[in-house]
Amino acid sequence: MTEKRNDATTHIDTMSTTEILQTINQQDQQVPIAISKAPVIAAITQVVDTIVSGIKQGGRLFYMGAGTSGRLGILDAAECVPTYGTDPELVQGLIAGGAKAVTEAVEGAEDSAELGAKDLQDRHLTANDFVLGIAASGTTPYVIGGLDYATKVGAHTGALSCNENSLIGQHAEVAIEAVVGPEVVTGSTRMKAGTAEKLILNMISTTTMIKLGKVYGNLMVDVKPTNIKLVDRAKRIIHEATGVSMAEAAKFYEAAQHQPKVAIVMINGDVDYATAEKVLRENHGFIAASLQALR
Numbered sequence: 001m002t003e004k005r006n007d008a009t010t011h012i013d014t015m016s017t018t019e020i021l022q023t024i025n026q027q028d029q030q031v032p033i034a035i036s037k038a039p040v041i042a043a044i045t046q047v048v049d050t051i052v053s054g055i056k057q058g059g060r061l062f063y064m065g066a067g068t069s070g071r072l073g074i075l076d077a078a079e080c081v082p083t084y085g086t087d088p089e090l091v092q093g094l095i096a097g098g099a100k101a102v103t104e105a106v107e108g109a110e111d112s113a114e115l116g117a118k119d120l121q122d123r124h125l126t127a128n129d130f131v132l133g134i135a136a137s138g139t140t141p142y143v144i145g146g147l148d149y150a151t152k153v154g155a156h157t158g159a160l161s162c163n164e165n166s167l168i169g170q171h172a173e174v175a176i177e178a179v180v181g182p183e184v185v186t187g188s189t190r191m192k193a194g195t196a197e198k199l200i201l202n203m204i205s206t207t208t209m210i211k212l213g214k215v216y217g218n219l220m221v222d223v224k225p226t227n228i229k230l231v232d233r234a235k236r237i238i239h240e241a242t243g244v245s246m247a248e249a250a251k252f253y254e255a256a257q258h259q260p261k262v263a264i265v266m267i268n269g270d271v272d273y274a275t276a277e278k279v280l281r282e283n284h285g286f287i288a289a290s291l292q293a294l295r
Contacts, residue, residue: 001163002162005186008026023184024184027191027192030181031195032199034179040176047158048208050174051208052211054130054156056284059130061091062092065134065140065143066096066101067101067105067190069135069197070094070096072134072198074093075093076093077091077092080209094146116145117145125153127153129150131147131156131158133172136162137161137162137166137189139167140168151171157173158176161177162179165177176200178200180192180196212285216241216264222260225258231253234258236249238252238260238264261280261287265290265291269290276290279294
């Protein structure tokens with residue numbers, strides 16, 4: 001499907017600029033509809049629940065892909081660190097050809113199943129880890145090699161593609177197959193297929209972090225305040241979660257050693273720093289459970 005010609009765009013080269021843009025936008029609107037289908041959501045659910053279970057036992061999440069798919073995995077993994085305060089080792093993105101392939105093509109890398117296995121072997125994959133292979137076509141040898149190695153180690157596996165009955169899906173425990181149809185420009189899977197992959201990776205990582213206690217209400221309470229914007233966000237999170245003034249939020253931000261989650265428990269639980277940190281640790285980082293324990 002990802003290599004077929006799109007009947008709606010066979011004359012796109014003769015359209016006006018506005019018509020081209022409207023056509024691309026109309027095609028893009030098919031992506032969330034494809035993802036919303038019950039089998040796709042069910043597969044994503046199974047993947048997330050397995051990832052969460054593994055992480056609670058000390059496991060990690062690995063994304064594996066080539067080209068656009070690999071870059072999207074790296075992007076999602078990298079953004080978990082500042083957004084949710086995770087260790088960089090917790091969610092990792094692997095791309096065929098290594099770091100160089102992020103900005104330029106590495107010839108032949110995606111065709112090597114052995115390279116996929118080696119990249120995971122170098123990261124000392126364990127049975128508690130989860131490997132999600134990503135390939136719009138669903139046929140990438142690099143991904144298949146990684147999935148087969150993960151299975152051999154005893155790690156859980158998932159496959160994300162945009163074709164039904166994908167080859168990578170046959171090498172994984174769970175197959176997520178969001179069929180978004182032919183691309184606007186034939187075979188340019190950085191477009192609809194890439195958008196589908198990005199949306200699904202957003203869903204997987206965000207839901208995983210929520211299930212790990214890194215969100216309170218809809219606030220990212222484990223944000224890592226590494227710049228001026230994020231420091232301000234951290235203080236606003238404390239303000240929103242507790243109702244104190246921004247000035248008070250700033251004071252508790254400092255008292256909590258720049259940890260919004262701790263500050264919120266200090267305020268809403270009326271406890272000192274040491275107590276807030278202790279109760280959060282005992283309740284696996286969940287603010288609601290920590291406050292309930294204090295009550």
